[in-house]
Amino acid sequence: AGGYGTLTGTSFAPPHVAGPAALYISKHRNATPAEVRKAIVAAGNSDWDARDDPDGIKEPALDVSSF
Secondary structure (H helix, E strand, O other), X not given: OOOOOOOOXXXXXXXXXXXXXXXXXXXXXXOOHHHHHHHHHHOEXXXXXXXXXXXXXXXXXXXXXXX
């Protein structure tokens, strides 16, 4: 097995935000909710291949390497 799969749905949104938020807060313990949000939004980038994106909209992908 191995490899990648593609799944969609709103149930995927909470863990995809909570994980990066927790990671950011772990290194910025006094960050306010607004600061966490700003960091997550700023960490989005468009440096990915959108050829297989089914909706044709190239949303930013979250890169938490700076956290």
